Amino acid sequence: xxxxxxxxxxxxxxxxxxxxxxxxxxxxxxxxxxxxxxxxxxxxxxxxxxxxxxxxxxxxxxxxxxxxxxxxxxxxxxxxxxxxxxxxxxxxxxxxxxxxxxxxxxxxxxxxxxxxxxxxxxxxxxxxxxxxxxxxxxxxxxxxxxxxxxxxxxxxxxxxxxxx
Amino acid sequence: xxxxxxxxxxxxxxxxxxxxxxxxxxxxxxxxxxxxxxxxxxxxxxxxxxxxxxxxxxxxxxxxxxxxxxxxxxxxxxxxxxxxxxxxxxxxxxxxxxxxxxxxxxxx
Numbered sequence: 001x002x003x004x005x006x007x008x009x010x011x012x013x014x015x016x017x018x019x020x021x022x023x024x025x026x027x028x029x030x031x032x033x034x035x036x037x038x039x040x041x042x043x044x045x046x047x048x049x050x051x052x053x054x055x056x057x058x059x060x061x062x063x064x065x066x067x068x069x070x071x072x073x074x075x076x077x078x079x080x081x082x083x084x085x086x087x088x089x090x091x092x093x094x095x096x097x098x099x100x101x102x103x104x105x106x107x108x109x110x111x112x113x114x115x116x117x118x119x120x121x122x123x124x125x126x127x128x129x130x131x132x133x134x135x136x137x138x139x140x141x142x143x144x145x146x147x148x149x150x151x152x153x154x155x156x157x158x159x160x161x162x163x164x
Numbered sequence: 165x166x167x168x169x170x171x172x173x174x175x176x177x178x179x180x181x182x183x184x185x186x187x188x189x190x191x192x193x194x195x196x197x198x199x200x201x202x203x204x205x206x207x208x209x210x211x212x213x214x215x216x217x218x219x220x221x222x223x224x225x226x227x228x229x230x231x232x233x234x235x236x237x238x239x240x241x242x243x244x245x246x247x248x249x250x251x252x253x254x255x256x257x258x259x260x261x262x263x264x265x266x267x268x269x270x271x272x
Binding site: 022023025073076077080083084086087088091094096097098115116117119120121122123125126127128135137139 | 181184185187188191192193194196197199200201203204206207208211225228229232238239241242243245246249250252253254259260261262
């Protein structure tokens with residue numbers, strides 16, 4: 001094991017122990033021992049899996065990610081309101097549309113974030129993803145247009161750069 | 165007292181959006197549009213209800229656990245919606261936009 005792996009594993013050990021403590025809240029020795037055993041088991045698994053697929057997953061909890069999350073929650077609220085209007089309003093306003101957005105410029109690791117962000121905001125739904133395009137279903141044409149020209153791609157890209 | 169009132173506002177709003185999602189599920193015409201309606205319940209209703217519940221705790225471990233629930237729901241629900249929509253599409257279900265185009269082609 002080289003130095004990098006040890007640092008990487010200890011970061012995970014700290015995060016997992018913190019998570020376990022917050023979930024249990026008990027400080028009895030027996031239960032703490034159980035927690036220690038489970039954290040060790042997970043770390044062993046993690047190490048073995050990293051050896052198999054050689055893709056270490058670093059934790060990306062940094063400022064730019066938090067900024068992205070706050071921005072995304074704002075988007076969720078505003079687009080929820082427009083879908084709510086569609087639900088209670090006239091049915092004729094509903095014009096489902098389908099479109100393709102290019103993703104070949106987005107780094108591979110950020111594609112999941114992008115597709116999931118699209119799905120999380122009500123009114124747009126990613127229904128298929130391949131190497132070049134993500135297929136979007138939307139409740140009206142405008143939401144696809146606004147995704148095409150909007151800044152979600154840029155925000156995802158900023159988040160990726162911030163994580164480097 | 166202020167927290168109590170705020171929490172009630174959040175919970176009522178959350179309940180309203182849940183109902184909106186449920187009604188949309190019945191009112192919308194086809195599978196894909198219905199997934200959109202359900203995603204209101206997934207996203208904003210969950211957010212509001214869990215914020216409302218956190219305001220009712222003493223901001224200790226329980227609040228943290230509620231926060232974890234929120235994070236996991238916000239992570240998993242779009243994945244589930246995507247899995248549903250993707251399998252429907254790969255199963256050959258057409259969206260309304262596509263069936264509309266087909267009809268137009270037949271008419272011409």
